[in-house]
Amino acid sequence: MKINNILKLTGTPIILLSLSLVSCHKSQDTDTAALNIPKGTATVDANTVQQTVQGFGGASIPIWIGDLTSDQRTKAFSASSGIGMSILRVMVPTSSSQFAAEKPTIDAAKGLGARVIATAWNAPASMMDGLKLKTSSYAAYAAHLSSYASAVGGVYAISPWNEPNYSASGWMGATASEVADFVAAQGNNCGAPIMAPEPLNMGQSYINTYLSNATAKANTAFVAGHIYGATPYNLGNIGKSVWMTEHYTNSSISGNDWGNAMTAAKEIHDCMAAGWAAYVWWYIRRSYGPIDENSNITKLGYVMAHWARYVRPGYTKISCTANPTSGVYTTAYKSGSRIVIVIINQNSATTYQSFTLSGTSLTGFNRYVTTSSSNLVASTVAVSVGSFGINLSPSSVTTLVSQ
Template sequence: MAESATFNKTLTDPILNSATAVPGFDVVAGHLYGTTPSDYPLARSKGKEVWMTEHYTDSTSDANDWTKAMPVALELHNSMVANYSAYVWWYIRRPYGLLTEDGNVSKRGYIMAQFAKYVRPGAVRVAATEKPYADVFVTAYKNTAGKLVVVAINNGTSQRQLQLQVGSAAPGFTKYRTTATDNTGYAGQYTVTGGVATAWIDPGSVNTFVSQ
């Protein structure tokens, strides 16, 4: 409930605050039309998951236009920071979708894959420095087997250095990357030395580091 177009909390707050209604549902859902992702402490305090169940960033441009695809990465990042447990894109197969009309994965689809392919059901988000630079956005996750996944978006025009400080949690990371020319491609190995792996991320890129 209540799946409003604008994630309208005035519709869901009374239900969450109702002792009669609150046991009867598991998920608070909403869409992102006309609004942006935001945390919902009341829902979390009641033990409810928060799902974003419909949105698309732009229906007027080609899904393979890289400059128009990067906002998908930022919206996914912001949804994770807002503690959403699900993000559902509207219309998978469209000229602006995750698949284009010919059935091929688009740049927007590969960007989503940087999250969805590696952050699987059962994983939890763990603490990470969200903005190590003004133009870099980072979230981190741990799956049920203890493997770490870090997603780092470089929305700027300069190469940036990341310090993945993980202690003894991982011996190293494999990086996968989507850019204007790469599609979730292998992008190198990074060894953890003294609890830290040092990596570089290119401008205009979405990067996923998966612990080995």
């Protein structure tokens, strides 16, 4: 929640237990003996394509908490040895003298295949009247954003406002119509495609009002927003991809708290089930984040890796029974002939889950499992004539990647 901005911006460190990746082992596991009788079969239909996934990531704000180290960048963005984040969110500083501080992490993230999105919390003070952007400064503000994009070597998208509907924030605010007016007038002059309006609560009425400005909508690459205080939901046919560009679950709980990591897992599932294209955590390195202050990947980070490593930008979500069994949640994705299924088991007992597959011909999956005591442990699962079943470890996240 956003009640305490000090916690959000500073994030009091918590002493964490360092984790290391459990050594992977390979074994053939067909799970033929069901430990629990399934309440339902999860049906995966590769022919029913839903949204295109744009990625999973987090934020780095060097002028607030210091930059990521080289090791932390690799752990965040490497899809082979790290979490595999494919989105880096950064801040557009108000002073051009601070632009260069963003570049090392931006360059590293790009080098590891990530897309960079940039958000401005405030315009330079000379362009603002209190916490409002002056209409007379529209062109100057667009030039400021463009200058930033050029200075850091380009960004995938840029947001002119961060949570403009959050009046208690202390940063630049605006109505949906005001954001739309700026984007309509200057959206093509900001040095990168526009993501907007990035409201708190992913507010439907705020987004709809913004998109009702036809010129602003035409100048908008995709809709962005945050889910503080809101449950992910389908925004309907708005004609734009939807990215969730900031959230954290609890800044007072360690990233190694397994219950909190499972809460985040369900949240990612819900965002994907709602038809959204991206999920971006708040700070990448924080005691409550995916990487802790000692540069260790946390349990939260390993949970995020179940999507980030294996569901890469450009994959499409495909039809999959979202909640086939009590306490079990599934989503599925494809890229070409590759199928990826991510499964959450919230139950405290081992739970058997059956699957049927259509629109694809597979013989097996590589399986990766994270629990409270293990990280991305590998094995294999066989598929027989378009169906299979697996035993899900208690309180776990499992990713299946077709062979």
